[in-house]
Amino acid sequence: MLREAPAGLPRQAELAATPFFPQERYQCGPAALAMTLGAAGIDVAPEALVPQVYVPEREGSLPPEMLAAGRRNGAFSMTVPPRLDALLAEVAAGNPVLVLQNLSLPWVPLWHYSVVIGYDLDRTELVLRSGTTARTTMALSTFEHTWARSQSWGMVTLAPGRLPRTAQEAPTVAAAVAFEQANGAAAARRVYAAALERWPQDLALLLGLGNSAYAAGNVAAAVDAFRRAVAAHPDSAPALNDLAFALNAMGRRREARAAAQKALSLGGPWQEAVRDTLRSIDAAPRRR
Amino acid sequence: MRHTMKRLITYFVAASFACLGVMQPAQAALIGAGQVVAAADAQQNRAHIAALLERPAVQARLQELGIGKADAQQRVAALTDDEAAALADKIDSLPAGGDGVIGALIFVFLVLLVTDILGFTKVFPFTHPVRR
Structure with missing residues (x-):
């Protein structure tokens, strides 16, 4: 329960620009997802999402597939912490939240996806796009009862480069890696760059940034990112390996070999990859 | 004739050495964020192995639940290891939001x-x- 408003939260917020798609029968999942994607500037019709999330025999859509479909359509999707204050903070930050509720009781469940687009703390209610209703309000306490039955599951689908206000480091890194796998390394560059503004030392994020720069053909930017990774993690064989690889791609063999040899001296599970890099440095045509 | 034979053998031997000589080492590559995350987290590693084994089962179950083969294939491919493992464990017990x-x-x-x-x-x- 929300005993008191989190500090710094405005009393009211409403993301009125969030588009609305009335749901077809059983298809609140595709409709809700189309709304949050639309809010991120990704125009997809609910019908196009049906083959991506709807499960006919279950007459509904499953939460893991909702996250996956968000990524498939080019959004950075991740769950938000299962707390009302986090939900409100996301809405206040401009991110509509797709929530799963059981509107009924556990023994006669009525599972339903809707989109929280606003709240009013003075009236203690939430504003939602839900079902066939473009704007409905629900008492905060009713929402909490119905939301708790899904373990307070909620997700956002954001334009790449935006992050949830309440995101924690490890889930954000996992979501960024998942985004890269779905959309390719080059497309993930903005996601890694945004996450690094919050967690500038994170090894996986730094390697992700370098890999995405390299994939986009910007080898110099890749070298910069890998240098940052080595500076923050001098004993990381993957960081040194990637720096060596990128330096070699720029024709800077001597520096590349030094980095690879340092990586080799560290031992550990990356030795095979490092040896391959070292061999490719030795095999590279000598520069004139 | 004999000379030709000798030459042939020489060519053959030379060619096989040449093959050895240019045999490529394993492809050098960048190590990506995903590999580093997976390696740092034994739990993730297990999820990865479990997901590898379970993805075909998830796809089969999705098809049983009324999804066409091509869609089911794409949907399983879009899942992360954790998501695939969650579906493998709980595909029939996870809440399906649908307003039944x-x-x-x-x-x-x-x-x-x-x-x-x-x-x-x-x-x-x-x-x-x-x-x-």
């Missing part, structure tokens, strides 16, 4: 009417919870 219709038993109707009014549920559009 509740069997219209009069008892259920009355109970839900009361819980709606108390604000514990929100099944009927015409109910307004008592504010406490």
Whole structure:
């Protein structure tokens, strides 16, 4: 329960620009997802999402597939912490939240996806796009009862480069890696760059940034990112390996070999990859 | 004739050495964020192995649940290891948000009417919870 408003939260917020798609029968999942994607500037019709999330025999859509479909359509999707204050903070930050509720009781469940687009703390209610209703309000306490039955599951689908206000480091890194796998390394560059503004030392994020720069053909930017990774993690064989690889791609063999040899001296599970890099440095045509 | 034979053998031997000579080492590559995350987290590693084994089962189950083969394939490919593992474990017990219709038993109707009014549920559009 929300005993008191989190500090710094405005009393009211409403993301009125969030588009609305009335749901077809059983298809609140595709409709809700189309709304949050639309809010991120990704125009997809609910019908196009049906083959991506709807499960006919279950007459509904499953939460893991909702996250996956968000990524498939080019959004950075991740769950938000299962707390009302986090939900409100996301809405206040401009991110509509797709929530799963059981509107009924556990023994006669009525599972339903809707989109929280606003709240009013003075009236203690939430504003939602839900079902066939473009704007409905629900008492905060009713929402909490119905939301708790899904373990307070909620997700956002954001334009790449935006992050949830309440995101924690490890889930954000996992979501960024998942985004890269779905959309390719080059497309993930903005996601890694945004996450690094919050967690500038994170090894996986730094390697992700370098890999995405390299994939986009910007080898110099890749070298910069890998240098940052080595500076923050001098004993990381993957960081040194990637720096060596990128330096070699720029024709800077001597520096590349030094980095690879340092990586080799560290031992550990990356030795095979490092040896391959070292061999490719030795095999590279000598520069004139 | 003999000379030709010798030359042939020489060519053959030379060619096989040449093959050895240019044999490529394993392809050098960048190590990506995903590999580093997976390696740092034994739990993730297990999820990865489990997901590898379970993805075909998830796809088969999705097809049984009424999804076409091509769609099921793409949907399974879009899942992360954790998501695939979650589906493998719980595909039939995970809540499927879908706004199903509740069997219209009069008892259920009355109970839900009361819980709606108390604000514990929100099944009927015409109910307004008592504010406490």
